[in-house]
Amino acid sequence: MTGWRLLLTRPAEESAALSDVLTEAGIFSSSLPLLEIDPIPVSDTMCQVIRGLERYCAVIVVSKPAARVAVQLVDQYCPQPPRQKWFSVGAATAQILADHGLDVSFPCEGDDSEALLELAPLREAIARPDPRVLIMRGEGGRELLAERLRELGASVEYLELYRRDLPHYPPAALPERIKAERLNGLVVSSGMGFEHLHRLAGDAWPQLARLPLFVPSPRVAELARAAGAQTVVDCRGASAAALLTALREHPEPVL
Numbered sequence: 001m002t003g004w005r006l007l008l009t010r011p012a013e014e015s016a017a018l019s020d021v022l023t024e025a026g027i028f029s030s031s032l033p034l035l036e037i038d039p040i041p042v043s044d045t046m047c048q049v050i051r052g053l054e055r056y057c058a059v060i061v062v063s064k065p066a067a068r069v070a071v072q073l074v075d076q077y078c079p080q081p082p083r084q085k086w087f088s089v090g091a092a093t094a095q096i097l098a099d100h101g102l103d104v105s106f107p108c109e110g111d112d113s114e115a116l117l118e119l120a121p122l123r124e125a126i127a128r129p130d131p132r133v134l135i136m137r138g139e140g141g142r143e144l145l146a147e148r149l150r151e152l153g154a155s156v157e158y159l160e161l162y163r164r165d166l167p168h169y170p171p172a173a174l175p176e177r178i179k180a181e182r183l184n185g186l187v188v189s190s191g192m193g194f195e196h197l198h199r200l201a202g203d204a205w206p207q208l209a210r211l212p213l214f215v216p217s218p219r220v221a222e223l224a225r226a227a228g229a230q231t232v233v234d235c236r237g238a239s240a241a242a243l244l245t246a247l248r249e250h251p252e253p254v255l
Contacts, residue, residue, distance in 0.1 A: 002026050003252040006185045006214075007178060009034040009193050014064070018187075021240040027247065030181045032174065034188075034196040036165045037065045040139065042073070049134070049159050050077040053084065056134045056157075058125040060087045060116070060145065063190075066136045067096035069161040074100065085125045089116050090239060112217040112237065113145045126154045139163045142191065142219065166196040175204035178211075184253040187214045189238045191223055198227050212253070214246055 006022065006029045008015040015031035022029045040046075050073045053059065059082070061067045067088065074082060086104040088094040094106040105122070107115035116122060126133060131154040135146060139160045146156040174197070177183070186208070188194045194215065201208050205228070212231045215221045216238035224232045235246040 002247070004028065004185055004247055005181065005183045006030070006187050007032060007183045008187050009197055010187075010189050011035045011037055011065075014189075018240050018243070021244070025244055029187075030177060030183060032169075032177055033167055034193055034200065035190070036167045037138075038163045038165055039065075039069050040160060040162055046073065046159065046161075047077050049157075050074060051079060053078060053082045053134070054080070055132055056084055057128055057131045058085050058087060058122060058154075059134045059136065060122075061093055061097060062089055062113075062135065062137045062141060062145070064090075064093050064096060066138060066161050067093045070136050071096060071100040071102075073161075074102075085121055087116060087119065087122055087125075089113055090237065092239060112219075113142070113148075114218070117145070117148050123152075126152060131155065132157070134159055136161055138192075144219070164190075164192050166199065169200060171202060172204070174200045174202075175208065178208065183211075185212045185214060187243060188220065188224075189216055191220050194220055194224055194227075212250065214243060216242070 004027045008029050008031045012033045019029045061070055086097050086102045088106045094104045097104040107119050133149055133154045133156045136159045149156050209228045210230050213224055213229045214233045214235055216235055221232045221234045233246050233250050235242040
Protein backbone atom coordinates (compact mmCIF):
# COMPACT_ATOMS: atom_id res chain seq x y z
CA MET A 1 0.00 0.00 0.00
CA THR A 2 1.35 3.41 -0.95
CA GLY A 3 0.97 6.57 1.08
CA TRP A 4 -1.52 8.13 -1.32
CA ARG A 5 -5.13 8.62 -0.23
CA LEU A 6 -6.94 10.19 -3.18
CA LEU A 7 -10.24 11.93 -3.73
CA LEU A 8 -11.79 10.92 -7.07
CA THR A 9 -14.27 13.34 -8.64
CA ARG A 10 -15.32 11.74 -11.94
CA PRO A 11 -18.91 10.63 -12.63
CA ALA A 12 -19.86 7.72 -10.38
CA GLU A 13 -19.37 4.91 -12.90
CA GLU A 14 -15.99 6.21 -14.04
CA SER A 15 -14.83 6.81 -10.46
CA ALA A 16 -15.73 3.23 -9.58
CA ALA A 17 -13.66 1.88 -12.49
CA LEU A 18 -10.71 4.10 -11.59
CA SER A 19 -10.96 3.09 -7.95
CA ASP A 20 -10.64 -0.58 -8.92
CA VAL A 21 -7.42 0.14 -10.83
CA LEU A 22 -6.00 2.17 -7.96
CA THR A 23 -6.87 -0.53 -5.44
CA GLU A 24 -4.94 -3.09 -7.50
CA ALA A 25 -1.95 -0.72 -7.33
CA GLY A 26 -2.26 -0.43 -3.55
CA ILE A 27 -3.68 3.09 -3.57
CA PHE A 28 -6.59 4.13 -1.36
CA SER A 29 -9.27 6.30 -2.95
CA SER A 30 -12.60 7.84 -2.03
CA SER A 31 -15.19 8.90 -4.59
CA LEU A 32 -17.15 12.14 -4.51
CA PRO A 33 -18.53 12.55 -8.05
CA LEU A 34 -18.51 16.20 -9.10
CA LEU A 35 -19.87 15.66 -12.60
CA GLU A 36 -23.37 14.41 -13.33
CA ILE A 37 -23.93 13.61 -17.01
CA ASP A 38 -27.35 14.60 -18.35
CA PRO A 39 -27.93 13.78 -22.06
CA ILE A 40 -29.53 16.59 -24.05
CA PRO A 41 -32.92 15.54 -25.47
CA VAL A 42 -32.72 14.60 -29.13
CA SER A 43 -33.81 17.49 -31.35
CA ASP A 44 -34.59 17.78 -35.06
CA THR A 45 -31.25 19.55 -35.52
CA MET A 46 -29.35 16.68 -33.90
CA CYS A 47 -31.14 14.18 -36.13
CA GLN A 48 -30.33 16.20 -39.24
CA VAL A 49 -26.65 16.35 -38.35
CA ILE A 50 -26.44 12.60 -37.76
CA ARG A 51 -28.32 11.83 -40.97
CA GLY A 52 -25.89 14.07 -42.86
CA LEU A 53 -22.61 12.76 -41.47
CA GLU A 54 -21.32 12.17 -45.01
CA ARG A 55 -20.78 15.95 -45.26
CA TYR A 56 -17.87 15.79 -42.82
CA CYS A 57 -14.37 14.55 -43.59
CA ALA A 58 -13.72 13.94 -39.89
CA VAL A 59 -15.74 13.54 -36.71
CA ILE A 60 -14.04 14.25 -33.38
CA VAL A 61 -15.54 12.90 -30.14
CA VAL A 62 -13.99 14.53 -27.10
CA SER A 63 -15.19 12.35 -24.19
CA LYS A 64 -16.63 9.00 -23.18
CA PRO A 65 -20.10 10.46 -22.44
CA ALA A 66 -20.12 12.04 -25.90
CA ALA A 67 -19.11 8.71 -27.45
CA ARG A 68 -21.88 6.81 -25.67
CA VAL A 69 -24.54 9.22 -26.86
CA ALA A 70 -23.03 9.45 -30.34
CA VAL A 71 -23.14 5.73 -31.06
CA GLN A 72 -26.77 5.58 -29.95
CA LEU A 73 -27.66 8.40 -32.32
CA VAL A 74 -25.74 6.81 -35.18
CA ASP A 75 -27.48 3.47 -34.63
CA GLN A 76 -30.88 5.16 -34.56
CA TYR A 77 -30.66 7.91 -37.16
CA CYS A 78 -27.80 7.28 -39.58
CA PRO A 79 -29.17 5.53 -42.71
CA GLN A 80 -25.73 4.33 -43.86
CA PRO A 81 -22.69 3.28 -41.78
CA PRO A 82 -20.42 6.35 -41.43
CA ARG A 83 -17.40 6.08 -43.74
CA GLN A 84 -15.28 9.04 -42.66
CA LYS A 85 -12.48 8.96 -40.10
CA TRP A 86 -13.47 9.41 -36.47
CA PHE A 87 -11.10 10.70 -33.80
CA SER A 88 -10.92 10.88 -30.02
CA VAL A 89 -8.52 12.32 -27.49
CA GLY A 90 -8.14 9.06 -25.57
CA ALA A 91 -8.12 5.29 -25.88
CA ALA A 92 -11.21 4.68 -23.73
CA THR A 93 -13.36 7.01 -25.85
CA ALA A 94 -11.94 5.45 -29.01
CA GLN A 95 -12.85 1.96 -27.79
CA ILE A 96 -16.52 2.91 -27.41
CA LEU A 97 -16.55 4.12 -31.03
CA ALA A 98 -14.56 1.15 -32.35
CA ASP A 99 -16.92 -1.29 -30.63
CA HIS A 100 -19.65 0.11 -32.90
CA GLY A 101 -17.64 -0.43 -36.04
CA LEU A 102 -16.42 3.15 -36.54
CA ASP A 103 -13.00 3.84 -38.07
CA VAL A 104 -11.38 5.71 -35.16
CA SER A 105 -7.88 7.02 -34.43
CA PHE A 106 -6.43 8.58 -31.29
CA PRO A 107 -2.99 9.79 -30.17
CA CYS A 108 -0.92 7.12 -28.44
CA GLU A 109 1.28 9.75 -26.79
CA GLY A 110 -0.60 12.42 -24.88
CA ASP A 111 -4.26 12.17 -23.94
CA ASP A 112 -5.34 15.70 -24.85
CA SER A 113 -6.43 17.98 -27.70
CA GLU A 114 -2.89 19.17 -28.34
CA ALA A 115 -1.75 15.61 -29.07
CA LEU A 116 -4.80 14.97 -31.25
CA LEU A 117 -4.01 18.01 -33.39
CA GLU A 118 -0.61 16.50 -34.21
CA LEU A 119 -2.10 13.16 -35.26
CA ALA A 120 -1.18 12.35 -38.88
CA PRO A 121 -4.54 10.79 -39.86
CA LEU A 122 -6.35 13.94 -38.73
CA ARG A 123 -4.00 16.15 -40.72
CA GLU A 124 -4.57 13.90 -43.73
CA ALA A 125 -8.35 13.98 -43.29
CA ILE A 126 -8.49 17.77 -43.43
CA ALA A 127 -5.94 18.11 -46.24
CA ARG A 128 -8.69 18.13 -48.85
CA PRO A 129 -10.52 21.03 -50.48
CA ASP A 130 -13.03 22.72 -48.15
CA PRO A 131 -12.72 20.24 -45.27
CA ARG A 132 -15.61 20.10 -42.78
CA VAL A 133 -15.12 18.74 -39.26
CA LEU A 134 -17.79 17.86 -36.69
CA ILE A 135 -16.90 17.97 -32.99
CA MET A 136 -19.18 16.01 -30.66
CA ARG A 137 -18.91 17.22 -27.08
CA GLY A 138 -20.72 18.29 -23.93
CA GLU A 139 -22.46 21.63 -23.65
CA GLY A 140 -20.05 24.55 -23.43
CA GLY A 141 -16.81 22.66 -23.99
CA ARG A 142 -13.41 24.17 -24.73
CA GLU A 143 -12.74 26.07 -27.97
CA LEU A 144 -9.03 25.44 -28.57
CA LEU A 145 -9.55 22.39 -30.78
CA ALA A 146 -11.93 24.21 -33.13
CA GLU A 147 -9.72 27.30 -33.22
CA ARG A 148 -6.67 25.30 -34.23
CA LEU A 149 -8.59 23.33 -36.87
CA ARG A 150 -9.89 26.56 -38.39
CA GLU A 151 -6.32 27.87 -38.50
CA LEU A 152 -5.50 24.74 -40.53
CA GLY A 153 -8.25 25.61 -43.01
CA ALA A 154 -11.13 23.44 -41.78
CA SER A 155 -14.73 24.48 -41.27
CA VAL A 156 -15.81 23.30 -37.81
CA GLU A 157 -19.27 22.61 -36.39
CA TYR A 158 -20.33 21.41 -32.94
CA LEU A 159 -22.88 18.81 -31.91
CA GLU A 160 -23.46 19.16 -28.15
CA LEU A 161 -24.80 15.93 -26.70
CA TYR A 162 -24.92 16.30 -22.90
CA ARG A 163 -24.73 18.68 -19.96
CA ARG A 164 -22.38 18.37 -16.99
CA ASP A 165 -24.04 19.34 -13.73
CA LEU A 166 -22.69 19.49 -10.19
CA PRO A 167 -24.55 16.94 -8.03
CA HIS A 168 -26.18 18.34 -4.90
CA TYR A 169 -24.09 18.00 -1.73
CA PRO A 170 -24.31 19.65 1.70
CA PRO A 171 -22.11 22.77 1.91
CA ALA A 172 -19.30 21.12 3.90
CA ALA A 173 -19.37 17.72 2.17
CA LEU A 174 -16.00 18.14 0.45
CA PRO A 175 -13.79 19.29 3.37
CA GLU A 176 -15.55 16.87 5.72
CA ARG A 177 -14.83 13.93 3.41
CA ILE A 178 -11.18 14.91 3.09
CA LYS A 179 -10.78 15.25 6.86
CA ALA A 180 -12.71 12.10 7.79
CA GLU A 181 -10.78 9.87 5.38
CA ARG A 182 -7.43 11.64 5.76
CA LEU A 183 -7.17 12.24 2.02
CA ASN A 184 -3.92 13.77 0.79
CA GLY A 185 -4.46 14.18 -2.96
CA LEU A 186 -7.20 15.40 -5.31
CA VAL A 187 -7.91 14.12 -8.83
CA VAL A 188 -9.96 15.93 -11.49
CA SER A 189 -10.50 14.78 -15.08
CA SER A 190 -11.52 18.02 -16.80
CA GLY A 191 -11.75 21.77 -16.52
CA MET A 192 -15.41 21.51 -15.54
CA GLY A 193 -14.48 18.97 -12.88
CA PHE A 194 -12.01 21.43 -11.38
CA GLU A 195 -14.52 24.28 -11.49
CA HIS A 196 -17.00 22.15 -9.58
CA LEU A 197 -14.31 21.16 -7.06
CA HIS A 198 -13.42 24.80 -6.53
CA ARG A 199 -17.08 25.79 -6.16
CA LEU A 200 -17.93 23.00 -3.72
CA ALA A 201 -14.86 23.73 -1.58
CA GLY A 202 -16.20 27.19 -0.79
CA ASP A 203 -14.48 28.81 2.17
CA ALA A 204 -12.34 25.69 2.68
CA TRP A 205 -10.55 26.16 -0.65
CA PRO A 206 -7.43 27.88 0.80
CA GLN A 207 -6.77 24.76 2.89
CA LEU A 208 -7.64 22.28 0.14
CA ALA A 209 -5.49 24.23 -2.33
CA ARG A 210 -2.43 23.00 -0.41
CA LEU A 211 -3.11 19.37 -1.38
CA PRO A 212 -1.50 17.90 -4.51
CA LEU A 213 -3.96 18.21 -7.37
CA PHE A 214 -3.71 15.78 -10.30
CA VAL A 215 -5.12 17.17 -13.57
CA PRO A 216 -5.36 15.80 -17.14
CA SER A 217 -3.84 18.60 -19.22
CA PRO A 218 -1.86 21.85 -19.27
CA ARG A 219 -5.09 23.80 -19.73
CA VAL A 220 -6.65 22.42 -16.54
CA ALA A 221 -3.33 22.90 -14.75
CA GLU A 222 -3.41 26.56 -15.72
CA LEU A 223 -6.97 26.93 -14.42
CA ALA A 224 -6.02 25.33 -11.11
CA ARG A 225 -2.91 27.45 -10.59
CA ALA A 226 -4.85 30.61 -11.42
CA ALA A 227 -7.34 29.65 -8.69
CA GLY A 228 -4.54 29.24 -6.15
CA ALA A 229 -3.76 25.50 -6.19
CA GLN A 230 -0.21 25.21 -4.88
CA THR A 231 0.89 21.78 -6.15
CA VAL A 232 -0.57 20.92 -9.55
CA VAL A 233 0.54 17.73 -11.31
CA ASP A 234 -0.22 17.50 -15.04
CA CYS A 235 -0.84 13.81 -15.82
CA ARG A 236 -0.94 14.53 -19.59
CA GLY A 237 -4.09 12.50 -19.88
CA ALA A 238 -7.23 11.47 -18.03
CA SER A 239 -6.66 7.70 -18.17
CA ALA A 240 -5.89 5.51 -15.19
CA ALA A 241 -2.48 4.74 -16.68
CA ALA A 242 -1.65 8.46 -16.92
CA LEU A 243 -2.64 9.00 -13.29
CA LEU A 244 -0.60 6.02 -12.09
CA THR A 245 2.45 7.29 -13.94
CA ALA A 246 2.06 10.72 -12.36
CA LEU A 247 1.65 9.20 -8.91
CA ARG A 248 4.86 7.21 -9.33
CA GLU A 249 6.77 10.31 -10.43
CA HIS A 250 5.43 12.61 -7.72
CA PRO A 251 6.85 12.21 -4.18
CA GLU A 252 4.50 10.36 -1.89
CA PRO A 253 3.16 12.34 1.06
CA VAL A 254 4.51 11.52 4.48
CA LEU A 255 1.80 10.05 6.71
